[in-house]
Amino acid sequence: MQRIAEVIESSTTRFTAGAYELLEAPPFGALVRAATRSEGLVVYGLVYEIRTGSKEPGGRAVVRGRTYSGRELYDEEIYAENPDLAEVLQTEFSALTVGFAEEGRIYQYLPPHPPPVHYSVYPCTPDELARFSASCDFFRAVLFAAQIPSDELLAAAIRAVARARPDGREYLVQAGRELAGLLKDDYDRLSALVRRIRP
Amino acid sequence: MGLDLTALSRQVRQMSGAAVGGAADVAARAARARARFVAAAGEEATWARAVELSRETASWLLARPVEPLTTVRDLPALPPAYAIVATDGSQIELDRHGGVACYLINIGRVFIRYGHRPSARLDSRPTLYYRDEDLYLSDGARRVPIEGNYLSARRDVDEGVALAALADEYLTDDLPALALQDGTLVRWALAGAERFVQDHFMERYLAYLERMRARGISVASYISRPRSPEVVGTIRLMLCPDVDVAAGRGARCSECSDVRAGREPSCSVCQGLVDADVLGEQLAEGQRGPLFASMSRINLERYGPHLIHFFHMRVGRELCRVELPRWVADDASRVDQVHALVYDQCARGGGYPVALARAHEQAIVRGADRRAFLQMVEGSMARAEASAPVSAKRASKEFRRG
Numbered sequence: 001m002q003r004i005a006e007v008i009e010s011s012t013t014r015f016t017a018g019a020y021e022l023l024e025a026p027p028f029g030a031l032v033r034a035a036t037r038s039e040g041l042v043v044y045g046l047v048y049e050i051r052t053g054s055k056e057p058g059g060r061a062v063v064r065g066r067t068y069s070g071r072e073l074y075d076e077e078i079y080a081e082n083p084d085l086a087e088v089l090q091t092e093f094s095a096l097t098v099g100f101a102e103e104g105r106i107y108q109y110l111p112p113h114p115p116p117v118h119y120s121v122y123p124c125t126p127d128e129l130a131r132f133s134a135s136c137d138f139f140r141a142v143l144f145a146a147q148i149p150s151d152e153l154l155a156a157a158i159r160a161v162a163r164a165r166p167d168g169r170e171y172l173v174q175a176g177r178e179l180a181g182l183l184k185d186d187y188d189r190l191s192a193l194v195r196r197i198r199p
Numbered sequence: 200m201g202l203d204l205t206a207l208s209r210q211v212r213q214m215s216g217a218a219v220g221g222a223a224d225v226a227a228r229a230a231r232a233r234a235r236f237v238a239a240a241g242e243e244a245t246w247a248r249a250v251e252l253s254r255e256t257a258s259w260l261l262a263r264p265v266e267p268l269t270t271v272r273d274l275p276a277l278p279p280a281y282a283i284v285a286t287d288g289s290q291i292e293l294d295r296h297g298g299v300a301c302y303l304i305n306i307g308r309v310f311i312r313y314g315h316r317p318s319a320r321l322d323s324r325p326t327l328y329y330r331d332e333d334l335y336l337s338d339g340a341r342r343v344p345i346e347g348n349y350l351s352a353r354r355d356v357d358e359g360v361a362l363a364a365l366a367d368e369y370l371t372d373d374l375p376a377l378a379l380q381d382g383t384l385v386r387w388a389l390a391g392a393e394r395f396v397q398d399h400f401m402e403r404y405l406a407y408l409e410r411m412r413a414r415g416i417s418v419a420s421y422i423s424r425p426r427s428p429e430v431v432g433t434i435r436l437m438l439c440p441d442v443d444v445a446a447g448r449g450a451r452c453s454e455c456s457d458v459r460a461g462r463e464p465s466c467s468v469c470q471g472l473v474d475a476d477v478l479g480e481q482l483a484e485g486q487r488g489p490l491f492a493s494m495s496r497i498n499l500e501r502y503g504p505h506l507i508h509f510f511h512m513r514v515g516r517e518l519c520r521v522e523l524p525r526w527v528a529d530d531a532s533r534v535d536q537v538h539a540l541v542y543d544q545c546a547r548g549g550g551y552p553v554a555l556a557r558a559h560e561q562a563i564v565r566g567a568d569r570r571a572f573l574q575m576v577e578g579s580m581a582r583a584e585a586s587a588p589v590s591a592k593r594a595s596k597e598f599r600r601g
Contacts, residue, residue, distance in 0.1 A: 056560070062549075067546060067547070068515075068545070068546040068547070068549055068550070069546050080317055081313070081317075081547070082547065082553070083311055083312060083313065083317035083318050083319040084309070084311050084319040084321065084553060084554075084557050085319075086319060087319050087320065087321040087557075088321065088557070088560070
């Protein structure tokens with residue numbers, strides 16, 4: 001698959017990528033793959049935030065739906081009438097690092113190095129997502145990540161995996177069990193999460 | 200001690216009081232000047248001749264009427280699709296107290312295509328000038344440093360050259376197209392320059408205009424809130440008791456008959472007025488006023504087939520000035536096209552052409568980038584082991600000493 005974005009900020013636990021096409025980010029909870037400096041090593045992340053704004057630091061978009069001459073423009077028309085917008089706005093997404101693959105083997109813990117800034121980010125195919133989800137070890141990293149909507153993120157990721165796997169229904173049951181173990185002393189949180197992934 | 204704001208605020212209040220008082224006086228005099236201007240409609244040839252007769256001896260700027268003085272042109276229809284290129288530049292001059300002599304010119308470049316297949320390209324191109332021939336102009340005997348006005352002239356020329364390159368790169372189909380610059384096309388900054396300095400800049404600038412003419416791409420520039428008094432200069436001739444076109448006599452300010460008779464000069468009505476004060480009244484939204492040729496010396500002596508013309512156009516509460524070279528001004532359909540496209544750019548940009556606003560955004564060097572650039576220069580000089588001491592004056596300004 002073609003690359004969709006480029007890393008613009010990177011740390012051990014998460015990375016942010018700028019999308020090449022305005023408003024074209026992978027969906028919330030999607031698994032993405034970032035290239036690294038070593039050929040056989042790729043880093044996996046779950047998209048937990050998508051934002052679009054001015055490329056200029058501190059810059060903000062202005063309303064454009066009512067033109068100077070009083071014409072009303074709606075939604076896509078605004079982009080068609082202002083081709084320069086695609087050049088001054090940028091869509092970015094941030095991903096929580098949940099593992100990596102080295103020489104074809106998948107590890108669900110943090111890689112030795114984060115993906116370098118300016119390296120490519122690719123969407124994962126359903127096959128790749130199914131392969132990555134062979135283990136549920138990454139649940140823990142997501143649940144206990146700070147300052148992100150972690151329960152929502154994990155639920156979205158689990159639903160996406162279930163859609164990508166032929167045995168989706170069984171996967172949901174298995175994921176529910178795993179969550180019950182992880183959240184055994186927080187019933188409210190567990191039940192809210194389970195409701196989000198119920199088949 | 201920094202700025203004494205208490206002392207300053209009193210002066211600011213006085214200033215705003217004076218500005219309010221002046222406004223009513225300006226409006227009254229503008230009405231009188233406008234009445235004289237409108238009364239001269241139909242006598243364009245006479246006043247064009249008067250301008251020719253007076254241009255050496257009048258002590259103010261003049262504009263030669265090219266169209267009837269009461270021309271009011273409605274906004275022409277906008278083509279369904281068009282392309283525009285624009286450039287704007289900014290410069291960083293390393294002050295002579297710094298370690299190394301150089302300057303940076305950053306050119307913001309914009310291409311936008313509207314209509315079917317809309318697209319846009321924005322970028323900026325920095326160039327560092329540090330070689331001897333970049334820092335000084337020389338005709339063998341004299342050496343003139345490129346700084347201040349001349350640096351601005353270089354930037355203006357670079358903007359033009361970049362615009363021609365953009366046109367070559369992007370304006371390759373037969374869509375209606377416009378190359379737009381910010382500010383004036385008349386290189387005033389060179390008016391008082393020595394001949395070889397003028398030659399240096401004007402040759403490159405005119406070559407750019409010539410390239411655009413050969414490509415058939417209209418060039419125009421946009422001046423927001425123009426302060427020029429050229430049409431007002433022509434109205435002064437209309438008020439001048441000494442002008443007698445039939446007798447071949449123009450205005451001679453050094454021998455003003457009013458002054459000699461101990462009167463206030465008849466043209467003093469026009470004192471402090473600008474063209475917009477006079478031309479603004481009769482133009483409704485999107486309309487343009489008559490075309491004039493700018494009669495400044497550098498324009499007449501240097502521009503030839505590119506002689507800069509201008510018209511005024513109403514955009515919201517502002518009256519803007521659009522300048523065009525002669526080969527655009529001579530072609531009515533091109534003038535209409537420039538009129539429609541520049542207005543459309545203003546409409547899209549909320550009163551100021553989008554392409555120029557974008558070019559400016561690309562060109563501007565913000566504080567953080569500026570500091571990064573200066574550090575880059577210092578760091579690189581240090582690594583190259585080139586000694587780059589700063590002056591004692593600069594060093595003394597770095598810290599406030601206890």
